[in-house]
Amino acid sequence: MYAEFETYLREHMQLSDDELRLIHSFAVERKVRRKQVLLQEGEICRFKIFVCKGILRTYRTREDGTEHIVQFSSENLWVTEPESLHNHTPSRYYIDAVEDSELIFWTKSDFDTLFAQIPRLKYFTERLISRNVTLGRDRIFSAISSTPEEKYDEFIQTYPTVFARVPLHMIASYLGLSLKTLSRVRHAQLKR
């Protein structure tokens, strides 16, 4: 499982063998089953995760119990709950597995050590954050400006791999639509 991650690292950064070893030394590999919960609401998030295989989702619930997905994370993506991780505050989000998944964990303090010793890793992470900020804005723009049909199309284009692997009601939850509306959109598209 760690092989995928090392490939990813080599593709995105130039690191010395020592640096690669250091990163590996703090990593904890773990396989999880579908539906397994990795972070509960109210818990303090203590880890950063890299997804080697599978899909995770980050979601939040309303008082009425409905779940609303703010993020899917598939292969080669990082997952954490930054607010809880950085401030040591209870998380308002859940994280769980949509599929059986293969993950790599680091604790916050270990990752901070890595940042201190490997400037390139720090720099790379900053770029990832910056890109995430951009994606977040795009999502907000889409949420406030697009029709359900447009949201659905954008989702398929942006996350083609995720699309085929998660149930429709989760896509509806992610897009902020009812399952009914989503199925209407899909039905209408069949005719074209």
Added chain:
Amino acid sequence: MYAEFETYLREHMQLSDDELRLIHSFAVERKVRRKQVLLQEGEICRFKIFVCKGILRTYRTREDGTEHIVQFSSENLWVTEPESLHNHTPSRYYIDAVEDSELIFWTKSDFDTLFAQIPRLKYFTERLISRNVTLGRDRIFSAISSTPEEKYDEFIQTYPTVFARVPLHMIASYLGLSLKTLSRVRHAQLKR
């Protein structure tokens, strides 16, 4: 105008007199009128702005010309278009002034110099970004899970100062509602 900013700096960071002077040496103060455009779609964003006074808005248009506001920025907030700034790509967003405003500008390269020389500033900025990521997530959650009434109430609570100073159609644009729906929500609330 610069006095407000220096107060802000002193409140949030411990900086030496030399560091304060260095920051000041790169700053460009500028007053702008209401509706003045600071960044156009297609332009490359070259600055970071601190708002001393007034309100800016960041928005994007659809093909049909409708404007959709992704952010309001009032006193003591920073504004830029990170995607364009970091990647030197054409901005997809507009930034303009909602009120007559007093602003301080830095170029990207000057700010990078400041980061290199003042680690505390870098650290502080990272915290701001982290907080913005959290706010962005909250906004997404709200957009996909809340009713129009809830969105309106949350907006008032989160941005009480902005709320009183921008026209309603901009609030509707920010929340992703039609002006009609917003005015209906407000009307219904009068009765309670």
Added chain:
DNA sequence: GAAAAACAGCGTCAAATGTCCTCTTTTCCC
């Protein structure tokens, strides 16, 4: 391999929302 749960389509109805329009008040700008 059987029972249970999850998934997703569909119909109907009611409610929410948007569009288009007019009308009034306020603000802006020369």
Added chain:
DNA sequence: GGGAAAAGAGGACATTTGACGCTGTTTTTC
């Protein structure tokens, strides 16, 4: 100061969306 533009409320109407209930199918689980 006066004309033009902007802002916003409200009515009428059409459309969209969601809630609920039901059904058949697939998938999971033990």
